[in-house]
Amino acid sequence: xxxxxxxxxxxxxxxxxxxxxxxxxxxxxxxxxxxxxxxxxxxxxxxxxxxxxxxxxxxxxxxxxxxxxxxxxxxxxxxxxxxxxxxxxxxxxxxxxxxxxxxxxxxxxx
Numbered sequence: 001x002x003x004x005x006x007x008x009x010x011x012x013x014x015x016x017x018x019x020x021x022x023x024x025x026x027x028x029x030x031x032x033x034x035x036x037x038x039x040x041x042x043x044x045x046x047x048x049x050x051x052x053x054x055x056x057x058x059x060x061x062x063x064x065x066x067x068x069x070x071x072x073x074x075x076x077x078x079x080x081x082x083x084x085x086x087x088x089x090x091x092x093x094x095x096x097x098x099x100x101x102x103x104x105x106x107x108x109x110x
Contacts, residue, residue, distance in 0.1 A: 009063075042072035049073070050081055053097040054089040061100040075105065 010025035045068035052060050086094030
């Protein structure tokens, strides 16, 4: 019988409902793509956050914005990226994203 994998963030949040998606998240996305040396984790984080803002995926921002800070993106760079994107992806997407940054700042301050 196959040994159960340890509970990662993906496994803990979706593993009971979508175990294959949890596997792909761990093994392919974070185990391979995020580890490729052609881009730094900082650059990958900035690109990922920009894509989330552009597509309005605010729920995923709660994970990726703090991760971006851990990977070396500054709070000022996140805000500037959102401000820049407001003119390319739409004001509502930027306003939703900056609200997520504000939540992050307030959480860090508490």
